[in-house]
Amino acid sequence: MIKQVTPPLAAASSENKILRRRVANEYIGKSNNYNAFKQDGTDLEKGVKWGEQYPYAFPMWFGPSVCFLNIHHPDYAKTILTTTEPKDDLAYRFIESWIGNGLLVSKGQKWFRHRRLLTPGFHYDVLKHYVKLMSESAQVMLDKWESYANTSETFELFEHVSLMTLDSILKCAFSHNSNCQREGGTNKYIKAVYELSDLISLRMRTFPYHSDLIFYLSPHGFRLRRACKVAHSHTRTLQRNFDFLDILLFAKDENQQGLSDEDIRAEVDTFMFEGHDTTASGISFILYCLASHPEHQKLCRNEVMEALDGEETIEWEDLNKIPYTTMCIKESLRLYPPVPGISRKLTKPITFFDGRTLPAGFQVGTSVFGIHRNATVWENPEVFDPLRFLPENVSKRSPHAFVPFSAGAxxxxxxxxxxxxxxxxxxxxxxxxxxxxxxxxxxxxxxxLVLRSLNGIHIKIKPVEAQK
Structure with missing residues (x-):
């Protein structure tokens, strides 16, 4: 257990290192380090198993000197997520060469200012106009799937969904008709995003690569710079269009100061990544969950048919007419959160609800995956049960028990x-x-960076008419 030790803020770095070791060793033995993760499809399950031994958190070692406290209980997560502590300076620093110092990475007054300037872009009146564009992009994907439906052929859907969400974000946020879903071959931007995600994850778990110089000189560093060029080349073409970019270009704070060109580029890169890749992960696993649970799929389909009432596409007003489908979406996000973890670096000591404390400078990870599968929070956590999200059941849980989009400021x-x-x-x-x-x-x-499947996500489909 963590002792209640709160060192002076001016403590020497060597003392902080000793404290980190002391704090971590009180939680768990030396075996729980990132090297135990083999990237074989069982890593997240290992984290859940470790969490069964320790009620709130355990340390995770990245090399000999970098330690994260890995939180997997909502009561501890609340303490972290309700602060405005900055993102950690390890994993998020590795992302910066790709997406810049945008909303995902920035901290302090810069983050606060950008968040305030960008919030109008996500107002109700803006979002409702996007539904038609989302429907158009979805329809293109579904039309492409007709060949699979007619042959009952198994297919991998993540790539299809990634193209669809890319098409959608380009239309909604940047008024850009890319035709990316109809182009032959692999989309260069999506390929670059996949490679960047893999390389940043590799750098995170390879201790020598924590050195900027060593990584820069490595073959993997070369590949990352090459992939960044592809991603940046793509987003530069978007800066000729408007919509979400309008907000970036014309936003002014109380001093009539806008965003710099560098700020705008960082936010475009950030929104491109977060607006397409995370959503693609979420949708792909939702489709998989419904394929795996036909009884829930049938209930959702009946609800959708009634809500649409013969219409070919869905409208803004229909989104609130499918509560059971929404519960199934949330249950899939619980089991397969698109962002499986969030990390912060403490700028000041914190105290958890039970009186335990952590010193300033400590890296803290919130395992969204671990919280969502914590058996002390969720009954039968491995079971797909949308009824968990009935209002009367939600009210019995901590608001930090379900955090697929993080929480707090x-x-x-x-x-x-x-x-x-x-x-x-x-x-x-x-x-x-x-x-x-x-x-x-x-x-x-x-x-x-987002939840993926090592072997893809495969399903079969049939036309709904074939069930009659």
């Missing part, structure tokens, strides 16, 4: 955009297709 600014897109895509898919599990190809989930 630094929660995801685009969470309503993402939820709307998930509802649109799931509703339109269920209206057209029956989703069928491919039992021989269950996803082997791995932690990257």
């Amino acid at each position: 630094r929660n995801c600014i685009g969470q309503n955009f993402a939820m709307n897109e998930m509802k649109v895509v799931i509703a339109m898919t269920l209206k057209k297709y029956q989703l069928i599990e491919e039992a021989s190809l269950k996803p082997r989930i791995i932690p990257r």
Whole structure:
């Protein structure tokens, strides 16, 4: 257990290192380090197993001197997520060469100012106009799937969904019709995002690569710079268009100061990544969950058919008419959160609800995956049960028991955009297709910047008419 030790803020760095060791060793033995993760599809399960031994948190070692306290209980997570502590200076520092010092990475007054300037872009009146564009992008994907429906062929859906969410974010945020879903071959931007995600994850778990010089000189550093060029080249073309970019270009604070060109580029890169890749992960796993649970899929389809009442596409007003489908979406986000973890670096000592404290300078990770599968919080946490999200059941839980979009001041600014897109895509898919599990190809989930599957996400589909 952590002792109640709160060192002076001016403590020497060597003393802080000793404290980190002391704090960590009181939690768990030396075996719980990142080297135990083999990237074989079992890593997140290991974290859940470790969490069963320790009620609130355990340390995770990255090399010989970097330690994160890994939190997997909502009562501890609340203490972290209700602060405005900055993101950690390890993992998020590695992302900065790609997405710059935008809303995801920035801290302090810069983060506060950017958040305030960008918030109008996610207002109700802005979001409702995006539903039609989301529907158009979803329809293109569903039309492409007709060949799979006619042959009952198994297919990997993550790549399809990634193209669809990329198409959607380009239309909604940047008024850019990319035609990326109809182009042949692999989209260069999506390929670059996949490679960047893999390389940043590799750098995180390879201790020598924590050195900027060593990583820069390595083959992996070269590959990351090359992938960054591809991603930045793509986003530069978007700066000729408007919509979300309008907000960035014309936003002014109380001193009539706007965003610099560098700030605008960072926010474009950030929104491109967060607006397409995380949503693609969420939608892909939702479709998988519904394929794996046909009884819930049927209830969702009946609800969607009644809500649409013969209409071909879904409208803004329909989004609140599918409560059971929304519960299924949330239950999938619980089991497969698109962002499996969040990390912060403490700028001052903190005290948890039970009186235990951590010193300034400590790195703290909140395991969203671990919280969502914590058996002391969720009954039968491995079971897919949408009824967990009935209002009367939600009211019995901590608001920090379900945090797929984080929580507090630094929660995801685009969470309503993402939820709307998930509802649109799931509703339109269920209206057209029956989703069928491919039992021989269950996803082997791995932690990257977003949740992925080592072997892809495979399903079969049939036209809904075939069920009549």
